Amino acid sequence: MVVRTIHLEIVPDQTIESFLRSLRRFVARRGRPDTIQSDNFRTFHQANAFLKHVFSGRNWETVQRHLASERVEWIFITERSPWCGGYWERLVRSVKTALKA
Numbered sequence: 001m002v003v004r005t006i007h008l009e010i011v012p013d014q015t016i017e018s019f020l021r022s023l024r025r026f027v028a029r030r031g032r033p034d035t036i037q038s039d040n041f042r043t044f045h046q047a048n049a050f051l052k053h054v055f056s057g058r059n060w061e062t063v064q065r066h067l068a069s070e071r072v073e074w075i076f077i078t079e080r081s082p083w084c085g086g087y088w089e090r091l092v093r094s095v096k097t098a099l100k101a
Contacts, residue, residue, distance in 0.1 A: 006091045016047050023047075036074045039085045048074060 007026055011018040027033070038044045077084035 004087060004091060006088050006095075008092070008095060014041075014043050016043060016050050019043050019047050020050075034073065037077070037085075037088075038074070039077050040079050044076070 007030065009022045009025065011022050
């Protein structure tokens with residue numbers, strides 16, 4: 001059985017801080033995800049770099065081991081290939097259509 005879901009959250013802007021707060025709320029509500037899959041939006045890449053920078057002062061290998069033990073993986077779709085995220089874009093479009101009605 002295949003189940004497709006998306007989690008939509010309204011944020012005040014498209015900054016790293018707003019994204020990280022949104023991610024924290026997501027984990028608090030839904031639990032730790034096994035995989036985060038996203039497009040190549042600049043904020044997502046900045047957040048990824050920010051998290052690496054935050055932990056760079058600490059033992060990065062320890063952080064990597066922890067993430068590996070928790071099995072959290074962040075996957076970006078291939079650059080310049082938006083069709084790779086077509087299935088979630090279609091779900092987003094369905095929600096937008098319902099909200100406009």
